[in-house]
Amino acid sequence: MIDLHLHLILNKKAGSGNGLKISKKITTRLKQLNIIYHTYTTDYQGHAMAITKKLLTDTLLPWKNESSDKTTPFPLLVVVGGDGTLHEVINALANNFDIPLGYIPAGSGNDFARGVNLSQEPLTALNHLLTCEKPQRFNLLHYHNHLTNQERWVNNNVGIGIDAAIVSQANHSRLKKLLNMCHLGSMSYLLAASSVIFKQKGFPLTVEFDGKKIDYPNALLCTTTNHPYFGGGLALDPLANPQEANMSLIVVDYQPPYRLIGLAVKLLRQTHFTSPNVHHYRMTELKLSSSTAQFGQADGEELGQAPLKLTFSTNERFFWL
Ligand SMILES: Nc1ncnc2c1ncn2[C@@H]1O[C@H](COP(=O)(O)OP(=O)(O)OP(=O)(O)O)[C@@H](O)[C@H]1O
Numbered sequence: 001m002i003d004l005h006l007h008l009i010l011n012k013k014a015g016s017g018n019g020l021k022i023s024k025k026i027t028t029r030l031k032q033l034n035i036i037y038h039t040y041t042t043d044y045q046g047h048a049m050a051i052t053k054k055l056l057t058d059t060l061l062p063w064k065n066e067s068s069d070k071t072t073p074f075p076l077l078v079v080v081g082g083d084g085t086l087h088e089v090i091n092a093l094a095n096n097f098d099i100p101l102g103y104i105p106a107g108s109g110n111d112f113a114r115g116v117n118l119s120q121e122p123l124t125a126l127n128h129l130l131t132c133e134k135p136q137r138f139n140l141l142h143y144h145n146h147l148t149n150q151e152r153w154v155n156n157n158v159g160i161g162i163d164a165a166i167v168s169q170a171n172h173s174r175l176k177k178l179l180n181m182c183h184l185g186s187m188s189y190l191l192a193a194s195s196v197i198f199k200q201k202g203f204p205l206t207v208e209f210d211g212k213k214i215d216y217p218n219a220l221l222c223t224t225t226n227h228p229y230f231g232g233g234l235a236l237d238p239l240a241n242p243q244e245a246n247m248s249l250i251v252v253d254y255q256p257p258y259r260l261i262g263l264a265v266k267l268l269r270q271t272h273f274t275s276p277n278v279h280h281y282r283m284t285e286l287k288l289s290s291s292t293a294q295f296g297q298a299d300g301e302e303l304g305q306a307p308l309k310l311t312f313s314t315n316e317r318f319f320w321l
Contacts, residue, residue, distance in 0.1 A: 011081030082107015115227025202254030
């Protein structure tokens with residue numbers, strides 16, 4: 001077994017407060033096993049990024065298989081939180097792809113954990129982490145928004161349209177805080193979805209890849225991902241594989257609300273690609289643009305409501321999974 005010194009970033013607010021219970025379980029087990037660890041609890045949005053940047057300067061090391069110094073424990077950064085905390089940490093690590101990252105899911109959706117086949121049971125995920133001998137490479141998405149000059153790494157997906165409008169409405173609802181306090185955070189997305197489906201209009205979208213240019217005059221949803229899961233366990237692209245260096249694009253044409261129910265049933269049955277209104281492509285590089293102001297989201301973080309001009313690529317990074 002590799003001798004590890006764990007540096008745990010804990011989001012105790014993740015999963016509507018479930019992160020606190022999971023953090024306690026993890027630290028109790030680590031004490032029982034006499035494993036050296038340090039904890040860093042996040043106090044606000046953006047804190048996981050600041051903690052990681054500091055650890056990058058004085059603690060973390062790239063994984064070098066052959067030459068690793070076996071006399072001192074390897075400093076392993078581990079996120080205990082949801083997809084949003086993971087998003088902050090992979091962006092703080094940025095191009096340091098050889099610094100491995102461990103993960104114990106503690107969020108509400110945990111789509112990344114589902115996508116890489118990691119157990120959502122915290123002690124099982126910890127046991128897996130402790131028995132890994134070396135890191136594995138998984139692909140992350142990268143986007144660059146040319147209109148704002150913003151670039152980010154993405155562990156799950158980037159959405160334009162109805163999913164991003166739902167994220168925005170849920171985040172700005174006064175009910176969200178109350179539902180979070182009652183450990184019912186996911187309800188805020190369901191409530192937002194039930195109102196957004198009646199308001200969301202179609203939007204013009206241009207897609208470019210492999211020398212092709214496709215115009216969608218009336219899109220409802222446009223999601224770029226490189227693993228199957230979306231929205232807390234919906235298999236948007238059931239065959240997407242984060243160990244393959246490609247990405248999936250799913251575009252759904254505008255549908256009136258009553259037809260969205262049928263589409264949702266197909267999505268649950270994983271038969272949505274048979275619908276003529278669902279378009280699915282795989283590629284290694286992609287450009288997306290929308291000239292009208294649209295809601296965008298990346299791993300559930302809002303991109304605002306603005307015209308978009310995005311280019312996408314993928315890159316491998318080490319995960320201790
Ligand atoms: N102490 C804190 N108080 C408020 N927000 C925090 C705190 N710590 C982290 N955050 C922010 O909370 C957001 C959500 O956290 P996270 O994604 O870990 O949990 P989740 O939303 O329950 O999980 P998932 O995204 O998997 O559903 C992230 O943007 C993160 O930056």
